[in-house]
Amino acid sequence: MTNDNKPGGRPRDETSAPAIKAAARRLVTEKGYENVSISEIVRVAGVARQTLYRRWSSKADLVLEAFFETAGEPPTLSGNAGLTARSVLEKFLADVFDSLAREGDAISSLIACAQSDPEFCETFKEKFVFPREQMVRQILNKACSERELPPSADIDTVTAMIHGAFWYRLLTNQPLDRPFAAALVSSVFPTRPT
Amino acid sequence: MTNDNKPGGRPRDETSAPAIKAAARRLVTEKGYENVSISEIVRVAGVARQTLYRRWSSKADLVLEAFFETAGEPPTLSGNAGLTARSVLEKFLADVFDSLAREGDAISSLIACAQSDPEFCETFKEKFVFPREQMVRQILNKACSERELPPSADIDTVTAMIHGAFWYRLLTNQPLDRPFAAALVSSVFPTRPT
DNA sequence: TAAATTAGTGGACTATAGTCTATTATTGTG
DNA sequence: CACAATAATAGACTATAGTCCACTAATTTA
Numbered sequence A, B: 001m002t003n004d005n006k007p008g009g010r011p012r013d014e015t016s017a018p019a020i021k022a023a024a025r026r027l028v029t030e031k032g033y034e035n036v037s038i039s040e041i042v043r044v045a046g047v048a049r050q051t052l053y054r055r056w057s058s059k060a061d062l063v064l065e066a067f068f069e070t071a072g073e074p075p076t077l078s079g080n081a082g083l084t085a086r087s088v089l090e091k092f093l094a095d096v097f098d099s100l101a102r103e104g105d106a107i108s109s110l111i112a113c114a115q116s117d118p119e120f121c122e123t124f125k126e127k128f129v130f131p132r133e134q135m136v137r138q139i140l141n142k143a144c145s146e147r148e149l150p151p152s153a154d155i156d157t158v159t160a161m162i163h164g165a166f167w168y169r170l171l172t173n174q175p176l177d178r179p180f181a182a183a184l185v186s187s188v189f190p191t192r193p194t
Numbered sequence C: 001t002a003a004a005t006t007a008g009t010g011g012a013c014t015a016t017a018g019t020c021t022a023t024t025a026t027t028g029t030g
Numbered sequence D: 001c002a003c004a005a006t007a008a009t010a011g012a013c014t015a016t017a018g019t020c021c022a023c024t025a026a027t028t029t030a
Helices: A016-031 A038-045 A049-055 A059-068 A085-116 A118-145 A155-171 A178-188 B016-031 B038-045 B049-055 B059-068 B085-116 B118-145 B155-171 B178-188
Strands: none
Touching (some): A016 A059, B016 B059, B038 B049, B118 B155, B155 B178
């Protein structure tokens, strides 16, 4: 972050970060995370590698921000008035799976990077994992309060099972689609609403 | 694999593979997958790197075999006569979580490696993922046939949720312990047996 | 015994993420 | 204008996984 307090110093070129993120997003979408090098990203962005590493601590850190700072923000829960929690959850999961069609490779690579980089793991959890986990928790809390689930339901465990199921499918290259969203929801809410 | 049909050729040194696997297992257990280099493994094993790469196509391939060829074979379902499927599943998960205390770092690293190496991903699924998935499926099938679960239960989805939940916890560095095994089982079998 | 074949050795080599360096550029301050 | 501070450039450099190479060793066959 530029030093706004101290005198002097060359100001950051404010076109650099957007250019780097745009290059990263485009190249990773086209070729896959593993097939894109830092050298290629900086060449396409027209900057030096040090310029990139001054802003992000790793390739994964950059790609996380490139994909999820704006374009990949989690779907909101708005527009769900009158819907059951079950329907909201199904729609939420279907939306997540739709976006995984574009971003699945980046996400599975970021999960992988988090295993070898503790610092990135914390960032990834804060910026990606926990916000999405929280949304599912909200939906399940509403389900309990409206008796779609028993009040005694173990929200944390069910949340881990829902997220875990799609991480498992993503990481083992199995399909993530609307039928699977429906199947997950049916396993969580065994009795269908009438 | 040694060529048993064609004439000639230097026979493989049969002490090499066990030595390499023992070195890999010890070093990865002590220091963690990422902190162990191929150079270190071959130095400890007393072989050349080409000797290793003649037997395994990658570091991950070696570590998978080192950990799960023998010592890490999935727990069996034997000795469960008279137990409910629910109890069998809880015991199975508790055993898995016990072994993850020792092998969790290796497994999360192997899951990570599978994301960037399609060939290894197939090997990992065949040798590690599917056998364990099958065991859970067996337990759940028995649960259905003995009415501990509804016969209409979606076995594949529940299996993905169970595995997924512990992968999720493993990959996000959250605890995997007996209380979590119990919580998973309680979420799958909501009504407690009397 | 020579030839063919395969393994083992001890590296050198390549590709990449990430780090470091010397130089130039851009600001604010006295 | 000189100085201090920070950024950008254009690489060189380090560490590691994985590949390649020249040489030696161990076998079988004719």
